Amino acid sequence: MYLNTGKTIRLGRVLNPADQRAAVVAFDHGVHLGVIPGVTEPGKMLETLAAAGADAFLVGPGIARAYAHVFSGRGAPGLIMRADWTNRWRSLDMLGSEEGRGRMILTAQDAARLGADAVLTYMFIGYQNPDAEARQVEDVARLAAECEQLGIGCIIEPMARGERADHDIYRAEFIAMGARMACELGADVLKTDYSGSADTFRQVIDASFRPVLIAGGPKTSTVREALNMVRGAIDAGANGMFIGRNVFQAPDPARMMGVLRRIIHENLTVDGALAELEG
Numbered sequence: 001m002y003l004n005t006g007k008t009i010r011l012g013r014v015l016n017p018a019d020q021r022a023a024v025v026a027f028d029h030g031v032h033l034g035v036i037p038g039v040t041e042p043g044k045m046l047e048t049l050a051a052a053g054a055d056a057f058l059v060g061p062g063i064a065r066a067y068a069h070v071f072s073g074r075g076a077p078g079l080i081m082r083a084d085w086t087n088r089w090r091s092l093d094m095l096g097s098e099e100g101r102g103r104m105i106l107t108a109q110d111a112a113r114l115g116a117d118a119v120l121t122y123m124f125i126g127y128q129n130p131d132a133e134a135r136q137v138e139d140v141a142r143l144a145a146e147c148e149q150l151g152i153g154c155i156i157e158p159m160a161r162g163e164r165a166d167h168d169i170y171r172a173e174f175i176a177m178g179a180r181m182a183c184e185l186g187a188d189v190l191k192t193d194y195s196g197s198a199d200t201f202r203q204v205i206d207a208s209f210r211p212v213l214i215a216g217g218p219k220t221s222t223v224r225e226a227l228n229m230v231r232g233a234i235d236a237g238a239n240g241m242f243i244g245r246n247v248f249q250a251p252d253p254a255r256m257m258g259v260l261r262r263i264i265h266e267n268l269t270v271d272g273a274l275a276e277l278e279g
Helices: 005-011 029-033 042-053 059-064 110-113 130-150 170-186 200-208 223-236 254-268 272-276
Strands: 023-028 056-059 078-082 082-086 102-104 118-125 153-160 189-192 214-215 240-243
Touching: 005 130, 005 153, 023 189, 029 082, 042 059, 042 254, 056 059, 056 118, 059 078, 059 214, 059 254, 078 189, 082 118, 102 118, 102 130, 102 200, 110 118, 118 130, 118 170, 130 153, 130 170, 153 170, 170 189, 170 200, 200 214, 200 223, 214 223, 223 240, 223 254, 240 254, 254 272
Parallel strands: 023 056, 023 240, 056 078, 078 118, 118 153, 153 189, 189 214, 214 240
Antiparallel strands: 082 102
């Protein structure tokens, strides 16, 4: 799929070469939010989810440095590095801002020194200030070019956010537009919102010419809702997931990781997954 040998090797540690699918755990929340439930003992949680079958983890540079042993050795999970920071996700009472702004926190070269297989960055579309949106796209394109030069995977996370988009962030047309832009800017893999159903998400898949993994978003109210989200994305043609809180905040993170992995790689049904979780 990738002409760049370095990318072929590195992305093969993220996307399973046998099916081009991946069950990735997003574990970068501390970069943007500080301490939240499930991340208070990072090393223990990473080890638990790696043993349960996580194909790769998305982490910040500090986690990569402190827990390098999790990503070392034969059969270890892939390492994806969060390349940017944003104050978008913090609530106002925790010093957040209405629309938020972000900045790059490491380069592709920094990620290479840390042993990363890929880097990941947000690409928000929908800011009230069009120049802010354009500047972020410029940063994303520059990172994609660095990744191409160094042979590191580039994962772009396009999201409809900001004052012009917040009324309808899961609209399939918005997600598809961002996905296609990200492909055109040089993404090797996409992390996108899920539009809510397999039928609508096919529009996103059709707009993309790179593998698509869905973001988990906020923790769902029920386990079935989280399972339906992943199952629906796979049915629509997605390649897997980047899910965090619905895994590491689950009552039994290891078992939740295991059934999500089986949905992605073994086409386990939602009812089958629930039976395993309840058994």
